[in-house]
Amino acid sequence: MAKTPDFTKNFQDMMSNLPIDNSSMTEAFKTQTALGEKMSRVALEAAERSTEISAQWARDAIARLGELSAAREQPAEYAKAMSDFATAATEIASQHMAAYAEVAKKVQMETVDLMLNAGKDAASDAQRVAQNVTRDVQSAARTASTNFGGTTGSTENKG
Numbered sequence: 001m002a003k004t005p006d007f008t009k010n011f012q013d014m015m016s017n018l019p020i021d022n023s024s025m026t027e028a029f030k031t032q033t034a035l036g037e038k039m040s041r042v043a044l045e046a047a048e049r050s051t052e053i054s055a056q057w058a059r060d061a062i063a064r065l066g067e068l069s070a071a072r073e074q075p076a077e078y079a080k081a082m083s084d085f086a087t088a089a090t091e092i093a094s095q096h097m098a099a100y101a102e103v104a105k106k107v108q109m110e111t112v113d114l115m116l117n118a119g120k121d122a123a124s125d126a127q128r129v130a131q132n133v134t135r136d137v138q139s140a141a142r143t144a145s146t147n148f149g150g151t152t153g154s155t156e157n158k159g
Helices: 006-019 022-068 074-146
Strands: none
Touching: 022 074
């Protein structure tokens, strides 16, 4: 049976001879982790604020239920208490939904801001990487040209 050739050494040699700037990968990784940290902070702040709103809503509802469960002397008073409870519950729901909307709005604005800044950072990183790669390739081409007798393969018109 034929043995499959091992090209690992050939690929390692080829990759070690390519002009690669690993610092650009390191910078890209740092940029991405910083973005992830900021996005996590935004999400955690929103979760914390949403939890506070939910807890306050529950406290308000329980307080209203306490008022609703009080004994009344007349049956009509129970109907009025139920009506008052429904009105108060609607107002409370409206207030808390508005608070949730503010949290969502803040998250949206912060996320858009982070993404715009990340886009600018990525563009500048890409430009820097492209410049470094171009410089490295040109340097490698000059070195190769020097090592192979100064022939660049270009044909100039000498007339």
